[in-house]
Amino acid sequence: METTRHFVATVYAVHDGAVALHEHDKLEMWLPAGGHLDRDELPHEAALRETEEELGMTVDLVAPQERITSETVRSIPQPQHFLVEDINVHGNGEVGHQHVDFIFYGAAPSREIQPGDGEQPADDWTWFTAAELRAHGDEIPADVVEIGLRAIEAVADSPT
Numbered sequence: 685m686e687t688t689r690h691f692v693a694t695v696y697a698v699h700d701g702a703v704a705l706h707e708h709d710k711l712e713m714w715l716p717a718g719g720h721l722d723r724d725e726l727p728h729e730a731a732l733r734e735t736e737e738e739l740g741m742t743v744d745l746v747a748p749q750e751r752i753t754s755e756t757v758r759s760i761p762q763p764q765h766f767l768v769e770d771i772n773v774h775g776n777g778e779v780g781h782q783h784v785d786f787i788f789y790g791a792a793p794s795r796e797i798q799p800g801d802g803e804q805p806a807d808d809w810t811w812f813t814a815a816e817l818r819a820h821g822d823e824i825p826a827d828v829v830e831i832g833l834r835a836i837e838a839v840a841d842s843p844t
Contacts, residue, residue: 694718696835740798743790
């Protein structure tokens with residue numbers, strides 16, 4: 685079986701020591717904002733677009749960026765993590781679909797969530813502090829807890 689892979693971008697939006705997560709309708713798990721890259725998008729552009737669509741806000745990405753340039757090259761914001769996620773695993777252990785995920789941290793301007801049309805409603809989103817992430821570790825995937833904790837720390841330490 686051939687594995688289909690899609691590129692996605694995810695943003696752990698953080699405000700005042702808490703990260704925004706929602707229980708994803710299709711995947712039935714707690715996740716941050718994110719989604720598939722459009723054909724003409726770079727990963728950080730998709731991350732910002734998805735955050736705007738799903739949360740109704742513009743975040744400041746906490747993303748290192750090299751200063752490498754030339755006539756044909758420019759550096760772009762780097763994700764904090766780069767993961768491969770199994771989305772569709774068959775009974776025989778074969779993986780039918782994976783996401784190649786560019787994961788960013790974002791400093792959110794507030795906790796006011798105003799999703800765009802067709803997105804999950806604001807009431808589906810919850811802001812989790814570090815203590816709450818740890819306390820809900822049986823409900824929230826381990827990678828989401830770990831990255832959420834790292835995002836909270838990184839945004840607190842960032843100059844933005």
